[in-house]
Amino acid sequence: MAKATKKQALGRGLSALLKDPDNDIKSAKDKNADKVVGNIVELDIESIEVNPFQPRTSFNEDALQELATSIRELGVIQPITVRKIDFNKYQLVSGERRYRASKLVGLKTIPSYIRIANDQESLEMALVENIQRQDLDPIEIALSYQRLIDEIDLTQEQLSDRIGKNRSTIANYLRLLKLDPIIQTGMRDGFLSMGHGRTLINVEDDEIQLKIYEQIIEESLSVRATEQLVRSYQKHGKNLGKEKASTPSVPKEIKTTVKDFSEYFGAKVDVKVNKKGNGKLIIPFSSEEDFKRLKKLIQGEA
Structure with missing residues (x-):
């Protein structure tokens, strides 16, 4: 416990150092850079902006809320990584979920590793780190590979060496980008x-x-x-x-019941039946609020 307290106090001390205009660190060669770069620093969360190079474009709201609950109870266990872009201004390199969840619970500061990197290096760091994640969908991975090839100017062979993946694996992901956009969306969902x-x-x-x-x-x-x-x-x-094979017809009794469902939910409920007689109901919703309305009806709370 004493070590953790000492480390946190050190982080706060470095934070104060970074707010001193006379000690503005712009490169790894500047005075006191060795005290900051690569160390964990408590940064004001409002001094950090999101990374425009972030390959991830969607965040599961339920998972984000779960992470926020964990952070509220235990704090941010794994620091985020940022790069310094100006005096007391930083940009996320990795850890956007932790950053978003920390803002959700109202944290004022967040533990951060500070890096000194240009735009190209930041893009590469963000892409390579995100590619290693286990929860990216295949299209997000494919898009990250393509961006590394296009924007960092890498060949598939160089990319293979950089991220430790077989060239054939990279090629298989890149081929997914040739699919119709509707199918790509289906994979992402x-x-x-x-x-x-x-x-x-x-x-x-x-x-x-x-x-x-x-x-x-x-x-x-x-x-x-x-x-x-x-x-x-x-x-x-x-x-x-x-x-x-011809699509099985929906029994008359089910069709009648589906009409009742449509009236109850105030939405056009559809039904699909397969050859085995199994089926599913599809209840559309137009917004998050509409979804909450349907949820209450299903739970009998309306």
Whole structure:
């Protein structure tokens, strides 16, 4: 406990040093730079801006709230990483979830590792670090690879060496970016796996590609079933639709009940039934508020 208190006090002391205009550190060679760069410093959270190079574009709100609860109880266990961009101004390199969650609970300061880096180095650090994360979807990873290739001017071989991934793995991710944007969105939303995406790439016709994508969603097709469907397309071409089994009709009683559901929820409820007789109800919502309204109706709170 004494060590932790001493370390925190040191961080606060360094924070005061950084706010002294006479000790403004602009490079690793400046006076006192060795005391700050690479050390944990308690920085004012308002002095930090988000990273425009952050490859992650979406954050799960529920997970963010869970992290905020943990930070409220235990504090920020793992410091964020920032780069100094001006006097008492910093930019996130990594740790945006921790930064966002800390703001949610109203923290005034946050423990931070300080780096001195230019825009290109910051982009590379942010991209490489985020690629190593376990919770990125395949499209986010593919986009990060593409940005490293385009903006850092790396070849696939150089990228392979830089991030420790096989060149074939990198190539497989990059190929996903050739998919129709609708399918890419489906992968980002978790409706498709990377295996589905890699299979769909083999279909050059965009119209057929989307048709197969819709069938995957409607029938919850496995990767193996999708591979069979693609092989059927490659064999029969434009006649793929004729090979597809007819969609089972929805029993009259279910159709009537669905109308009742639609009236109750105030939204057009849809129903899907597969060949085995299993099905699912689809209740659309137009906004977060509309979703909360539906939730209350389902829970019988309305």
